[in-house]
Amino acid sequence: MKEFKFTESEAKVYISLLQNGPSTGYELSKVSGVARSKIYNILEALTLQGILEINTNNNSNLYQAIPPSHLAAILETNFKNNLLKLEEEASRLTLKEKNQTIWHLEEWQSIFTKIKMKIAETEKSLLVQIWVDELDEELIQLINEKQETIKNVSVVLYDTKKEYSTSLKHYYAHGFEQNKLTEIGHRWITIVFDQTEVLYCTVPFEGVTKAIHTENPILVFFASEYILHDAYCLRLIDQFPEQIKAHFGEDMHGLRDIFSGN
Incomplete structure (x- = not known):
């Protein structure tokens, strides 16, 4: 209950009522261990929140706790209402100018969640570079849905095994993965959302995954290109x-030799 912002005394009162049934404030003070000087204020507060029910017959107040399932429903409703209020208030805020700050993220799950949220919000175009190792079914489904709805989606896919075993509907298989790993030393993800925001993530074989995201138009342009x-x-x-x-060799090795001029 502390996780839902109940005080220790409030939790004791609620649990004591569940265990002992309807009780007066005097009885609750004894069984819960909450001082009589505090018990009535707590009972009043919990009653106002709809967590306790009160009977005022016989010149003494009798309290009983609502069932845990009802409490869970109240907490869920309050959370949803507060979330809606937050969204409504946040939607009224407008930025005076485009934020060009480069923001840094760490911790893979946080980065991966942001990637999925941003893809879900994308409305016009989506450009992606990603390795098969970083794909999961939810991400694949999100990309496939965008390919069906907004059309302007391009995915460059990397796979060290060159198997490209995935349910992605449309992608370009890179084919030069070992060269890239030799040059860069780690996997990565690059995504441009709606030509307005870029997220770049390094995925090292060992160590901490890190990412940056920004709306800086210069970085968005370079990532898009x-x-x-x-x-x-x-x-x-x-x-x-x-x-x-025929021109560059069977393994196309010559294709990457851009400095010879041939």
Whole structure:
């Protein structure tokens, strides 16, 4: 009960009533261990909250506790009402200017939850770079739903095994994963939401997962171009594999040799 902001004395009174049945304030003070100087104020407060019921016959007040299931329903209703009030009040707030701060996040579950929430809120476009290791069914479903509803969704998928075993409906298989891991040393996630916000997350093989997210337009632009140009190149490879292999080699190693000029 303390987790729901009840004081220790309030919890003792409620539990004592459940265990002993209807009681007067005097009786409750004895069985609960709450001082008589405090018991009546607590009984009044709990009664006003609808957690206790009162009978005033026979010139003495008799109290009984509502069942735990009823208490749970009251707490749930109060929580939902407060949440709605918070959303209504927050919706009235407007930012004077676009926030370009770079925000840092740590702890994988917190980062992963934010990714899912932001994807669910996306309305116009979604650009994603991600490894199969970081996909779960909920995230896959969210991306698939966006591909059906907003259309402007592009996913570049990485898999060290090059199996790309996933239920994602549309994606570009990268194909050069080992090269990227050698260059960078860890997996990562890059997502651009509605061309207005970017989230970049490093996923090290050991250590703490970290991420940044920002609405800074310069960083959003660079992240968008990075993902889009990956998709452009991979689409060409998908469409003309034989011609590209004939020019750059069977493993296309020469394709990444951009400094030779050949």
